[in-house]
Amino acid sequence: MILDIYKDSFEYAAKDWKTLIVLGVFCLLSFLLIPIFLITGYIYRVVDNAVHGVINGRDPLPEFNDIVDMFIDGVKVVIVQIVYLIVPIIIFLIFAAIASSLNNAIGAVIMMLGCLISIIVGIICCLMTQMGICHMAYNDGAFSKAFEIREIKEVIDEIGWFNCIITYLGLIIITVSIASVVTIIIGLIFTILGFSGAILGSATAGGMMAAATGGIFILGMLMNIFVSMFIVGPYLSIFNYRSIGLLYTMQI
Amino acid sequence: MASITDCVSEGLKYPLNDVKKLLILGVFFTISNIILFGIFEENLHVFRVLALVKGTLSFRFSQIPPNDIYIIAALTVISFIISLIILGYQYIVIKFSIDANNNLPEFGDIANLLVNGLKYFAVSLIYNIIPTIVLIAGVELIQDVDYIMSIISFILFLICNFLLIMALANMIDSNEFKKAFDLKEITDKISKLGWVKYISIILFTIIIYGIIMLALGIILMFISMFIAVAINQAMIIASILLIIDGLFIMPYISVFFNKVYGSIYREAIKNA
Numbered sequence: 001m002i003l004d005i006y007k008d009s010f011e012y013a014a015k016d017w018k019t020l021i022v023l024g025v026f027c028l029l030s031f032l033l034i035p036i037f038l039i040t041g042y043i044y045r046v047v048d049n050a051v052h053g054v055i056n057g058r059d060p061l062p063e064f065n066d067i068v069d070m071f072i073d074g075v076k077v078v079i080v081q082i083v084y085l086i087v088p089i090i091i092f093l094i095f096a097a098i099a100s101s102l103n104n105a106i107g108a109v110i111m112m113l114g115c116l117i118s119i120i121v122g123i124i125c126c127l128m129t130q131m132g133i134c135h136m137a138y139n140d141g142a143f144s145k146a147f148e149i150r151e152i153k154e155v156i157d158e159i160g161w162f163n164c165i166i167t168y169l170g171l172i173i174i175t176v177s178i179a180s181v182v183t184i185i186i187g188l189i190f191t192i193l194g195f196s197g198a199i200l201g202s203a204t205a206g207g208m209m210a211a212a213t214g215g216i217f218i219l220g221m222l223m224n225i226f227v228s229m230f231i232v233g234p235y236l237s238i239f240n241y242r243s244i245g246l247l248y249t250m251q252i
Numbered sequence: 253m254a255s256i257t258d259c260v261s262e263g264l265k266y267p268l269n270d271v272k273k274l275l276i277l278g279v280f281f282t283i284s285n286i287i288l289f290g291i292f293e294e295n296l297h298v299f300r301v302l303a304l305v306k307g308t309l310s311f312r313f314s315q316i317p318p319n320d321i322y323i324i325a326a327l328t329v330i331s332f333i334i335s336l337i338i339l340g341y342q343y344i345v346i347k348f349s350i351d352a353n354n355n356l357p358e359f360g361d362i363a364n365l366l367v368n369g370l371k372y373f374a375v376s377l378i379y380n381i382i383p384t385i386v387l388i389a390g391v392e393l394i395q396d397v398d399y400i401m402s403i404i405s406f407i408l409f410l411i412c413n414f415l416l417i418m419a420l421a422n423m424i425d426s427n428e429f430k431k432a433f434d435l436k437e438i439t440d441k442i443s444k445l446g447w448v449k450y451i452s453i454i455l456f457t458i459i460i461y462g463i464i465m466l467a468l469g470i471i472l473m474f475i476s477m478f479i480a481v482a483i484n485q486a487m488i489i490a491s492i493l494l495i496i497d498g499l500f501i502m503p504y505i506s507v508f509f510n511k512v513y514g515s516i517y518r519e520a521i522k523n524a
Binding site: 031 | 256257260448449452460463464467470
Protein backbone atom coordinates (compact mmCIF):
# COMPACT_ATOMS: atom_id res chain seq x y z
CA MET A 1 0.00 0.00 0.00
CA ILE A 2 2.75 2.42 0.95
CA LEU A 3 4.68 1.53 -2.18
CA ASP A 4 1.57 2.30 -4.23
CA ILE A 5 1.48 5.75 -2.62
CA TYR A 6 5.10 6.38 -3.55
CA LYS A 7 4.60 5.16 -7.11
CA ASP A 8 1.53 7.31 -7.62
CA SER A 9 3.27 10.36 -6.17
CA PHE A 10 6.35 9.86 -8.34
CA GLU A 11 4.20 9.80 -11.45
CA TYR A 12 2.01 12.64 -10.26
CA ALA A 13 4.86 15.03 -9.59
CA ALA A 14 6.41 14.33 -12.99
CA LYS A 15 3.21 15.05 -14.91
CA ASP A 16 4.00 18.58 -16.05
CA TRP A 17 7.45 20.11 -16.09
CA LYS A 18 6.02 23.60 -16.63
CA THR A 19 4.56 23.51 -13.13
CA LEU A 20 7.98 22.74 -11.71
CA ILE A 21 9.47 25.69 -13.57
CA VAL A 22 6.74 28.05 -12.34
CA LEU A 23 7.30 26.90 -8.77
CA GLY A 24 11.02 27.42 -9.32
CA VAL A 25 10.38 30.99 -10.45
CA PHE A 26 8.31 31.58 -7.29
CA CYS A 27 11.20 30.17 -5.29
CA LEU A 28 13.61 32.53 -7.05
CA LEU A 29 11.34 35.51 -6.30
CA SER A 30 10.73 34.47 -2.71
CA PHE A 31 12.65 37.49 -1.40
CA LEU A 32 9.48 39.42 -2.31
CA LEU A 33 7.74 37.44 0.47
CA ILE A 34 4.40 36.82 -1.25
CA PRO A 35 5.74 34.05 -3.58
CA ILE A 36 6.60 31.99 -0.47
CA PHE A 37 2.93 31.86 0.37
CA LEU A 38 2.06 31.13 -3.24
CA ILE A 39 4.29 28.06 -3.08
CA THR A 40 2.66 26.83 0.12
CA GLY A 41 -0.72 27.64 -1.38
CA TYR A 42 0.09 25.50 -4.40
CA ILE A 43 1.21 22.69 -2.10
CA TYR A 44 -2.08 23.04 -0.26
CA ARG A 45 -3.85 22.51 -3.58
CA VAL A 46 -1.79 19.39 -4.18
CA VAL A 47 -2.87 18.08 -0.77
CA ASP A 48 -6.45 19.10 -1.52
CA ASN A 49 -6.39 17.12 -4.77
CA ALA A 50 -4.86 14.13 -3.04
CA VAL A 51 -7.27 13.90 -0.10
CA HIS A 52 -10.23 14.09 -2.46
CA GLY A 53 -8.69 11.60 -4.88
CA VAL A 54 -7.74 7.95 -4.81
CA ILE A 55 -4.40 6.18 -5.12
CA ASN A 56 -3.53 5.61 -8.79
CA GLY A 57 -6.42 7.87 -9.78
CA ARG A 58 -5.76 10.13 -12.74
CA ASP A 59 -5.79 13.48 -10.99
CA PRO A 60 -4.30 16.36 -12.96
CA LEU A 61 -1.83 18.72 -11.31
CA PRO A 62 -3.55 21.77 -9.84
CA GLU A 63 -3.49 24.93 -11.93
CA PHE A 64 -2.07 28.34 -11.14
CA ASN A 65 -5.38 30.17 -11.42
CA ASP A 66 -6.95 32.30 -8.71
CA ILE A 67 -3.78 33.68 -7.19
CA VAL A 68 -5.60 35.35 -4.29
CA ASP A 69 -7.13 32.11 -3.05
CA MET A 70 -3.78 30.43 -3.43
CA PHE A 71 -2.16 33.14 -1.33
CA ILE A 72 -4.79 32.85 1.41
CA ASP A 73 -4.46 29.06 1.49
CA GLY A 74 -0.71 29.41 1.70
CA VAL A 75 -0.97 31.74 4.67
CA LYS A 76 -3.31 29.27 6.36
CA VAL A 77 -0.83 26.43 5.86
CA VAL A 78 2.02 28.52 7.25
CA ILE A 79 -0.04 29.54 10.29
CA VAL A 80 -0.94 25.90 11.00
CA GLN A 81 2.72 24.93 10.76
CA ILE A 82 3.85 27.75 13.05
CA VAL A 83 1.20 27.02 15.68
CA TYR A 84 2.17 23.35 15.83
CA LEU A 85 5.85 24.28 15.87
CA ILE A 86 5.34 26.51 18.91
CA VAL A 87 4.37 23.55 21.15
CA PRO A 88 7.75 21.74 21.23
CA ILE A 89 9.58 25.06 21.42
CA ILE A 90 7.59 26.06 24.50
CA ILE A 91 8.24 22.67 26.12
CA PHE A 92 11.93 23.02 25.40
CA LEU A 93 12.01 26.54 26.82
CA ILE A 94 10.23 25.45 30.01
CA PHE A 95 12.76 22.68 30.55
CA ALA A 96 15.62 25.03 29.75
CA ALA A 97 14.33 27.55 32.29
CA ILE A 98 14.04 24.89 35.01
CA ALA A 99 17.47 23.47 34.23
CA SER A 100 19.21 26.82 34.18
CA SER A 101 17.76 27.72 37.58
CA LEU A 102 19.04 24.46 39.14
CA ASN A 103 22.57 24.73 37.76
CA ASN A 104 24.09 21.41 38.84
CA ALA A 105 24.06 17.72 37.87
CA ILE A 106 20.29 17.46 38.29
CA GLY A 107 19.93 20.45 35.99
CA ALA A 108 21.96 18.70 33.31
CA VAL A 109 19.81 15.58 33.62
CA ILE A 110 16.65 17.65 33.36
CA MET A 111 18.06 19.41 30.32
CA MET A 112 18.75 16.06 28.62
CA LEU A 113 15.27 14.89 29.51
CA GLY A 114 13.82 18.13 28.17
CA CYS A 115 15.68 17.74 24.87
CA LEU A 116 14.45 14.17 24.53
CA ILE A 117 10.85 15.06 25.34
CA SER A 118 10.82 18.07 23.04
CA ILE A 119 12.26 16.00 20.18
CA ILE A 120 9.57 13.37 20.66
CA VAL A 121 6.86 16.01 20.94
CA GLY A 122 8.33 17.70 17.89
CA ILE A 123 8.07 14.53 15.83
CA ILE A 124 4.48 14.00 16.96
CA CYS A 125 3.68 17.64 16.19
CA CYS A 126 5.23 17.26 12.76
CA LEU A 127 2.93 14.32 12.06
CA MET A 128 -0.01 16.26 13.47
CA THR A 129 0.83 19.28 11.28
CA GLN A 130 0.79 17.28 8.07
CA MET A 131 -2.37 15.45 9.05
CA GLY A 132 -3.90 18.71 10.26
CA ILE A 133 -3.31 20.30 6.87
CA CYS A 134 -4.84 17.23 5.20
CA HIS A 135 -7.80 17.36 7.59
CA MET A 136 -8.26 21.04 6.85
CA ALA A 137 -8.16 20.38 3.11
CA TYR A 138 -10.62 17.51 3.48
CA ASN A 139 -13.10 19.75 5.30
CA ASP A 140 -13.07 22.39 2.53
CA GLY A 141 -10.44 24.57 4.14
CA ALA A 142 -12.17 25.11 7.48
CA PHE A 143 -9.38 26.60 9.54
CA SER A 144 -10.56 25.27 12.90
CA LYS A 145 -10.37 21.68 11.61
CA ALA A 146 -6.57 21.92 11.48
CA PHE A 147 -6.56 22.14 15.27
CA GLU A 148 -9.21 19.50 16.04
CA ILE A 149 -6.58 17.34 17.71
CA ARG A 150 -9.02 14.61 18.71
CA GLU A 151 -10.33 14.17 15.17
CA ILE A 152 -6.83 14.20 13.73
CA LYS A 153 -5.74 11.62 16.31
CA GLU A 154 -8.66 9.41 15.30
CA VAL A 155 -7.61 9.72 11.66
CA ILE A 156 -4.06 8.70 12.51
CA ASP A 157 -5.35 5.85 14.68
CA GLU A 158 -7.35 4.54 11.75
CA ILE A 159 -4.40 4.73 9.40
CA GLY A 160 -2.17 3.25 12.07
CA TRP A 161 0.68 5.08 13.75
CA PHE A 162 3.15 2.48 12.48
CA ASN A 163 2.08 3.01 8.87
CA CYS A 164 2.32 6.77 9.25
CA ILE A 165 5.79 6.73 10.72
CA ILE A 166 7.04 4.20 8.16
CA THR A 167 5.68 6.35 5.35
CA TYR A 168 7.35 9.41 6.82
CA LEU A 169 10.68 7.65 7.20
CA GLY A 170 10.40 6.46 3.60
CA LEU A 171 9.63 10.00 2.43
CA ILE A 172 12.62 11.40 4.28
CA ILE A 173 14.93 8.72 2.88
CA ILE A 174 13.64 9.18 -0.68
CA THR A 175 13.88 12.98 -0.49
CA VAL A 176 17.38 13.00 0.91
CA SER A 177 18.67 10.35 -1.47
CA ILE A 178 17.20 11.94 -4.62
CA ALA A 179 18.46 15.38 -3.66
CA SER A 180 21.94 14.15 -2.82
CA VAL A 181 22.22 11.89 -5.85
CA VAL A 182 21.29 14.69 -8.23
CA THR A 183 23.70 17.08 -6.54
CA ILE A 184 26.51 14.54 -6.61
CA ILE A 185 25.96 13.67 -10.27
CA ILE A 186 26.04 17.30 -11.38
CA GLY A 187 29.01 17.95 -9.15
CA LEU A 188 30.85 14.96 -10.61
CA ILE A 189 30.17 16.00 -14.19
CA PHE A 190 31.53 19.47 -13.59
CA THR A 191 34.47 18.21 -11.58
CA ILE A 192 35.44 15.90 -14.43
CA LEU A 193 35.02 18.75 -16.90
CA GLY A 194 37.08 21.02 -14.73
CA PHE A 195 39.90 18.57 -14.18
CA SER A 196 40.06 17.50 -17.79
CA GLY A 197 40.14 21.17 -18.72
CA ALA A 198 42.98 21.71 -16.28
CA ILE A 199 44.97 18.71 -17.59
CA LEU A 200 44.48 19.78 -21.18
CA GLY A 201 45.20 23.34 -20.27
CA SER A 202 48.45 22.64 -18.44
CA ALA A 203 49.91 21.41 -21.71
CA THR A 204 49.21 24.74 -23.44
CA ALA A 205 48.77 27.80 -21.26
CA GLY A 206 48.77 27.21 -17.54
CA GLY A 207 47.54 30.42 -15.94
CA MET A 208 44.63 31.11 -18.24
CA MET A 209 43.29 27.62 -17.97
CA ALA A 210 43.48 27.53 -14.21
CA ALA A 211 41.11 30.49 -14.11
CA ALA A 212 38.82 28.72 -16.57
CA THR A 213 38.83 25.65 -14.36
CA GLY A 214 37.70 27.72 -11.42
CA GLY A 215 34.99 29.13 -13.66
CA ILE A 216 33.80 25.66 -14.49
CA PHE A 217 33.56 24.75 -10.81
CA ILE A 218 31.54 27.87 -10.08
CA LEU A 219 29.35 27.11 -13.09
CA GLY A 220 28.80 23.64 -11.64
CA MET A 221 27.73 25.12 -8.33
CA LEU A 222 25.33 27.52 -10.01
CA MET A 223 23.99 24.66 -12.10
CA ASN A 224 23.40 22.68 -8.92
CA ILE A 225 21.53 25.53 -7.30
CA PHE A 226 19.38 26.08 -10.36
CA VAL A 227 18.56 22.43 -10.86
CA SER A 228 17.63 22.00 -7.21
CA MET A 229 15.57 25.18 -7.25
CA PHE A 230 13.73 24.67 -10.52
CA ILE A 231 13.40 20.91 -10.86
CA VAL A 232 14.36 18.81 -7.86
CA GLY A 233 12.97 21.03 -5.11
CA PRO A 234 9.49 21.52 -6.57
CA TYR A 235 9.37 17.91 -7.70
CA LEU A 236 10.20 16.61 -4.25
CA SER A 237 7.79 18.91 -2.44
CA ILE A 238 4.91 17.96 -4.73
CA PHE A 239 5.91 14.32 -4.27
CA ASN A 240 6.01 14.63 -0.47
CA TYR A 241 2.69 16.38 -0.07
CA ARG A 242 0.94 14.13 -2.57
CA SER A 243 2.15 11.14 -0.56
CA ILE A 244 0.91 12.62 2.70
CA GLY A 245 -2.43 13.51 1.16
CA LEU A 246 -2.79 9.98 -0.15
CA LEU A 247 -1.78 8.62 3.25
CA TYR A 248 -4.72 10.56 4.69
CA THR A 249 -7.10 8.78 2.33
CA MET A 250 -5.92 5.41 3.62
CA GLN A 251 -8.22 5.67 6.65
CA ILE A 252 -10.97 3.09 6.48
CA MET B 253 -19.23 29.62 2.13
CA ALA B 254 -17.15 26.73 3.24
CA SER B 255 -14.71 28.53 5.44
CA ILE B 256 -14.69 31.89 7.16
CA THR B 257 -11.33 32.67 5.55
CA ASP B 258 -13.16 32.94 2.24
CA CYS B 259 -14.25 36.36 3.53
CA VAL B 260 -10.64 37.45 3.39
CA SER B 261 -9.93 36.17 -0.10
CA GLU B 262 -13.20 37.74 -1.25
CA GLY B 263 -12.06 40.98 0.34
CA LEU B 264 -8.72 40.83 -1.43
CA LYS B 265 -10.36 40.34 -4.82
CA TYR B 266 -13.16 42.85 -4.35
CA PRO B 267 -11.22 46.14 -4.81
CA LEU B 268 -9.96 44.93 -8.19
CA ASN B 269 -13.52 44.64 -9.53
CA ASP B 270 -13.53 48.30 -10.49
CA VAL B 271 -10.05 49.77 -10.72
CA LYS B 272 -11.31 53.15 -11.91
CA LYS B 273 -13.27 53.87 -8.74
CA LEU B 274 -10.36 52.59 -6.68
CA LEU B 275 -8.13 55.11 -8.41
CA ILE B 276 -10.61 57.93 -7.71
CA LEU B 277 -10.47 56.96 -4.05
CA GLY B 278 -6.72 56.87 -4.48
CA VAL B 279 -6.74 60.49 -5.67
CA PHE B 280 -8.44 61.51 -2.42
CA PHE B 281 -5.87 59.57 -0.44
CA THR B 282 -3.05 61.14 -2.41
CA ILE B 283 -4.35 64.67 -1.82
CA SER B 284 -4.69 63.97 1.88
CA ASN B 285 -1.21 62.44 1.96
CA ILE B 286 0.33 65.44 0.25
CA ILE B 287 -1.50 67.83 2.55
CA LEU B 288 -0.26 65.93 5.60
CA PHE B 289 3.22 66.09 4.15
CA GLY B 290 2.78 69.82 3.68
CA ILE B 291 1.60 70.24 7.27
CA PHE B 292 4.65 68.34 8.40
CA GLU B 293 6.85 70.64 6.37
CA GLU B 294 5.16 73.75 7.79
CA ASN B 295 5.54 72.34 11.29
CA LEU B 296 9.22 71.91 10.66
CA HIS B 297 9.35 75.52 9.57
CA VAL B 298 7.59 76.63 12.76
CA PHE B 299 9.99 74.65 14.88
CA ARG B 300 12.88 76.15 13.00
CA VAL B 301 11.57 79.63 13.77
CA LEU B 302 11.03 78.69 17.40
CA ALA B 303 14.54 77.37 17.65
CA LEU B 304 15.88 80.64 16.30
CA VAL B 305 14.14 82.64 19.05
CA LYS B 306 16.93 82.43 21.55
CA GLY B 307 16.93 82.67 25.29
CA THR B 308 13.34 81.74 25.99
CA LEU B 309 12.50 78.17 26.85
CA SER B 310 8.88 79.09 27.51
CA PHE B 311 6.58 78.51 24.59
CA ARG B 312 4.80 81.68 23.52
CA PHE B 313 2.11 81.56 20.94
CA SER B 314 2.90 85.00 19.62
CA GLN B 315 6.37 83.88 18.62
CA ILE B 316 5.04 81.64 15.90
CA PRO B 317 4.80 83.38 12.55
CA PRO B 318 1.04 83.91 11.97
CA ASN B 319 1.18 83.01 8.30
CA ASP B 320 2.34 79.49 9.06
CA ILE B 321 -0.35 79.02 11.66
CA TYR B 322 -3.06 80.06 9.21
CA ILE B 323 -1.69 77.73 6.56
CA ILE B 324 -1.49 74.82 8.99
CA ALA B 325 -5.03 75.43 10.24
CA ALA B 326 -6.43 75.67 6.72
CA LEU B 327 -4.59 72.56 5.58
CA THR B 328 -5.77 70.62 8.65
CA VAL B 329 -9.39 71.53 7.97
CA ILE B 330 -9.09 70.52 4.31
CA SER B 331 -7.43 67.22 5.15
CA PHE B 332 -10.11 66.51 7.76
CA ILE B 333 -12.84 67.07 5.16
CA ILE B 334 -11.07 64.81 2.69
CA SER B 335 -10.67 62.10 5.28
CA LEU B 336 -14.37 62.41 6.06
CA ILE B 337 -15.12 61.76 2.38
CA ILE B 338 -12.84 58.73 2.48
CA LEU B 339 -14.51 57.43 5.65
CA GLY B 340 -17.92 57.99 4.07
CA TYR B 341 -16.81 55.91 1.12
CA GLN B 342 -15.70 53.17 3.50
CA TYR B 343 -19.12 53.38 5.15
CA ILE B 344 -20.78 52.61 1.82
CA VAL B 345 -18.27 49.82 1.14
CA ILE B 346 -19.39 48.13 4.36
CA LYS B 347 -23.03 48.67 3.36
CA PHE B 348 -22.46 47.10 -0.06
CA SER B 349 -20.61 44.24 1.56
CA ILE B 350 -23.48 43.51 3.94
CA ASP B 351 -25.87 43.52 1.00
CA ALA B 352 -23.48 41.15 -0.84
CA ASN B 353 -23.24 43.72 -3.63
CA ASN B 354 -20.11 43.02 -5.63
CA ASN B 355 -19.76 46.47 -7.25
CA LEU B 356 -17.74 49.32 -5.84
CA PRO B 357 -19.85 52.28 -4.68
CA GLU B 358 -20.14 55.46 -6.76
CA PHE B 359 -18.75 58.86 -5.80
CA GLY B 360 -21.90 60.71 -6.87
CA ASP B 361 -23.25 62.20 -3.66
CA ILE B 362 -20.47 64.04 -1.84
CA ALA B 363 -22.84 65.43 0.84
CA ASN B 364 -24.03 61.93 1.65
CA LEU B 365 -20.43 60.75 1.83
CA LEU B 366 -19.61 63.57 4.25
CA VAL B 367 -22.53 62.74 6.55
CA ASN B 368 -21.70 59.04 6.53
CA GLY B 369 -18.05 59.80 7.09
CA LEU B 370 -18.94 61.91 10.09
CA LYS B 371 -20.92 59.00 11.55
CA TYR B 372 -18.03 56.60 10.91
CA PHE B 373 -15.58 59.04 12.47
CA ALA B 374 -17.78 59.72 15.51
CA VAL B 375 -18.29 56.04 16.28
CA SER B 376 -14.56 55.29 15.96
CA LEU B 377 -13.74 58.29 18.14
CA ILE B 378 -16.21 57.37 20.86
CA TYR B 379 -15.02 53.78 21.00
CA ASN B 380 -11.43 54.93 21.36
CA ILE B 381 -12.08 57.63 23.97
CA ILE B 382 -12.24 55.40 27.07
CA PRO B 383 -8.89 53.65 26.54
CA THR B 384 -7.27 56.94 25.60
CA ILE B 385 -8.52 58.52 28.82
CA VAL B 386 -7.20 55.54 30.77
CA LEU B 387 -3.86 55.85 29.02
CA ILE B 388 -3.55 59.57 29.67
CA ALA B 389 -4.71 59.17 33.27
CA GLY B 390 -2.24 56.36 33.74
CA VAL B 391 0.66 58.34 32.37
CA GLU B 392 -0.24 61.62 34.02
CA LEU B 393 -1.68 60.72 37.42
CA ILE B 394 0.00 57.54 38.54
CA GLN B 395 3.68 58.11 38.05
CA ASP B 396 5.15 54.96 39.52
CA VAL B 397 3.05 52.16 38.06
CA ASP B 398 2.22 53.71 34.71
CA TYR B 399 3.19 50.56 32.81
CA ILE B 400 0.30 48.70 34.45
CA MET B 401 -2.05 51.42 33.29
CA SER B 402 -0.60 51.28 29.79
CA ILE B 403 -1.13 47.52 29.67
CA ILE B 404 -4.71 47.98 30.86
CA SER B 405 -5.33 50.68 28.29
CA PHE B 406 -3.73 48.51 25.59
CA ILE B 407 -6.13 45.68 26.46
CA LEU B 408 -9.00 48.17 26.46
CA PHE B 409 -7.87 49.41 23.04
CA LEU B 410 -7.94 45.85 21.74
CA ILE B 411 -11.38 45.09 23.18
CA CYS B 412 -12.86 48.37 21.99
CA ASN B 413 -11.49 48.00 18.49
CA PHE B 414 -12.69 44.42 18.23
CA LEU B 415 -16.15 45.60 19.26
CA LEU B 416 -15.89 48.64 17.00
CA ILE B 417 -15.85 46.49 13.86
CA MET B 418 -19.15 44.88 14.76
CA ALA B 419 -20.57 48.17 16.04
CA LEU B 420 -19.85 49.93 12.75
CA ALA B 421 -21.44 47.15 10.74
CA ASN B 422 -24.41 47.07 13.09
CA MET B 423 -24.92 50.80 12.71
CA ILE B 424 -24.58 50.70 8.96
CA ASP B 425 -26.92 47.77 8.55
CA SER B 426 -29.74 49.34 10.55
CA ASN B 427 -28.83 52.89 9.41
CA GLU B 428 -29.32 54.20 12.95
CA PHE B 429 -26.55 55.99 14.78
CA LYS B 430 -27.48 54.72 18.24
CA LYS B 431 -27.31 51.09 17.12
CA ALA B 432 -23.53 51.45 17.22
CA PHE B 433 -23.70 51.60 21.02
CA ASP B 434 -26.23 48.84 21.56
CA LEU B 435 -23.61 46.62 23.18
CA LYS B 436 -26.05 43.83 23.96
CA GLU B 437 -27.09 43.45 20.34
CA ILE B 438 -23.47 43.66 19.18
CA THR B 439 -22.24 40.99 21.58
CA ASP B 440 -25.26 38.84 20.72
CA LYS B 441 -24.34 38.98 17.06
CA ILE B 442 -20.71 38.17 17.79
CA SER B 443 -21.67 35.19 19.95
CA LYS B 444 -23.92 33.94 17.18
CA LEU B 445 -20.84 33.81 14.99
CA GLY B 446 -18.73 32.52 17.87
CA TRP B 447 -16.18 34.62 19.73
CA VAL B 448 -13.23 32.42 18.80
CA LYS B 449 -14.20 32.51 15.16
CA TYR B 450 -14.75 36.27 15.28
CA ILE B 451 -11.40 37.02 16.89
CA SER B 452 -9.49 34.54 14.75
CA ILE B 453 -10.91 35.90 11.50
CA ILE B 454 -9.90 39.43 12.49
CA LEU B 455 -6.44 38.24 13.51
CA PHE B 456 -6.16 36.37 10.22
CA THR B 457 -7.11 39.52 8.33
CA ILE B 458 -4.47 41.46 10.22
CA ILE B 459 -1.84 38.78 9.48
CA ILE B 460 -2.69 38.93 5.77
CA TYR B 461 -2.51 42.72 5.94
CA GLY B 462 0.88 42.50 7.63
CA ILE B 463 2.27 40.14 5.01
CA ILE B 464 1.01 42.30 2.15
CA MET B 465 2.38 45.48 3.69
CA LEU B 466 5.73 43.84 4.34
CA ALA B 467 5.94 42.61 0.75
CA LEU B 468 4.90 46.02 -0.59
CA GLY B 469 7.46 47.59 1.68
CA ILE B 470 10.19 45.47 0.13
CA ILE B 471 9.02 46.40 -3.38
CA LEU B 472 8.81 50.09 -2.47
CA MET B 473 12.28 49.87 -1.00
CA PHE B 474 13.60 48.65 -4.34
CA ILE B 475 11.70 51.36 -6.19
CA SER B 476 13.05 54.07 -3.91
CA MET B 477 16.55 52.67 -4.33
CA PHE B 478 16.23 52.95 -8.10
CA ILE B 479 14.87 56.48 -7.83
CA ALA B 480 17.62 57.39 -5.41
CA VAL B 481 20.19 56.30 -7.94
CA ALA B 482 18.55 58.47 -10.61
CA ILE B 483 17.57 61.52 -8.54
CA ASN B 484 19.55 62.38 -5.49
CA GLN B 485 16.76 64.23 -3.67
CA ALA B 486 15.10 62.97 -0.52
CA MET B 487 12.06 65.22 -0.98
CA ILE B 488 11.34 63.94 -4.47
CA ILE B 489 11.72 60.31 -3.40
CA ALA B 490 9.43 60.89 -0.44
CA SER B 491 6.79 62.56 -2.63
CA ILE B 492 6.92 59.78 -5.23
CA LEU B 493 6.54 57.17 -2.52
CA LEU B 494 3.65 59.13 -0.99
CA ILE B 495 1.89 59.29 -4.34
CA ILE B 496 2.35 55.57 -5.00
CA ASP B 497 1.18 54.83 -1.48
CA GLY B 498 -1.85 57.09 -1.69
CA LEU B 499 -2.86 56.23 -5.22
CA PHE B 500 -2.65 52.46 -5.12
CA ILE B 501 -1.90 50.96 -1.74
CA MET B 502 -4.02 52.87 0.76
CA PRO B 503 -7.31 52.73 -1.18
CA TYR B 504 -6.83 49.03 -1.83
CA ILE B 505 -6.09 48.27 1.81
CA SER B 506 -8.93 50.38 3.18
CA VAL B 507 -11.50 48.92 0.79
CA PHE B 508 -10.16 45.45 1.62
CA PHE B 509 -10.55 45.94 5.36
CA ASN B 510 -14.04 47.38 5.14
CA LYS B 511 -15.19 44.67 2.76
CA VAL B 512 -14.00 42.06 5.27
CA TYR B 513 -15.78 43.85 8.13
CA GLY B 514 -19.00 43.77 6.18
CA SER B 515 -18.52 40.11 5.27
CA ILE B 516 -17.97 39.16 8.91
CA TYR B 517 -21.20 40.90 9.84
CA ARG B 518 -23.02 39.17 7.00
CA GLU B 519 -21.77 35.80 8.20
CA ALA B 520 -22.86 36.65 11.74
CA ILE B 521 -26.42 37.52 10.82
CA LYS B 522 -26.62 34.61 8.38
CA ASN B 523 -25.95 32.14 11.20
CA ALA B 524 -28.85 33.53 13.19
